Amino acid sequence: MVADSPRLETDRLVLRRWDLDADLDPFAAMCADPDVMRYIGDGSTQTRAECVDRLRAFEASWRERSFGLFAAELTATGEMIGFAGLAVPDFLPEIMPSVEIGWRLARAHWGRGYATEAARAVLTFALDRVGLDRIVSAHAVGNEASANVMRKIGMHLERETIHPGNGRGVRVYEITRPAKS
Numbered sequence: 001m002v003a004d005s006p007r008l009e010t011d012r013l014v015l016r017r018w019d020l021d022a023d024l025d026p027f028a029a030m031c032a033d034p035d036v037m038r039y040i041g042d043g044s045t046q047t048r049a050e051c052v053d054r055l056r057a058f059e060a061s062w063r064e065r066s067f068g069l070f071a072a073e074l075t076a077t078g079e080m081i082g083f084a085g086l087a088v089p090d091f092l093p094e095i096m097p098s099v100e101i102g103w104r105l106a107r108a109h110w111g112r113g114y115a116t117e118a119a120r121a122v123l124t125f126a127l128d129r130v131g132l133d134r135i136v137s138a139h140a141v142g143n144e145a146s147a148n149v150m151r152k153i154g155m156h157l158e159r160e161t162i163h164p165g166n167g168r169g170v171r172v173y174e175i176t177r178p179a180k181s
Helices: 020-031 048-065 114-130 144-152
Strands: 013-016 069-074 080-087 100-105 134-140 156-162 169-176
Touching: 013 114, 020 048, 020 080, 069 100, 069 114, 080 114, 100 114, 114 134, 114 144, 134 144, 144 169
Parallel strands: 100 134
Antiparallel strands: 013 069, 069 080, 080 100, 134 169, 156 169
């Protein structure tokens, strides 16, 4: 597992650890947007207090597992536009044990390729630095934008199931480390 505090850079993004003071306002605004949250959990938006708890949980994951969700910011402006990273998908017990790659972007930044760019960087991090052999990603049925990102980074559909907490359809994609020859 990774012991350092990684920072990933792509052509247009910096993926870094969270700064509660700087990141809370843009994170809370993103999580209060019904369009952004439509496919997350049961589709409910989150309050500012819930967002504080989420950011603290994101940082706890880094301390406990040496991986987690990165804050994503634009290199050109330093604006925090969302997140991408790794999490344990314990909301879906049937696929455990697993590590999931995921992302969420503020609506103003959709359709520009940022999710794919961030996901590719996180996938490389997961395989090369964390040492994972298999990574999954799940999306609510209907969230074709996320499905497209999953396919673009080389994932394939592993199963379709039902989220046990909210009854929504979920598609699970996976990718495994290429076999060494």
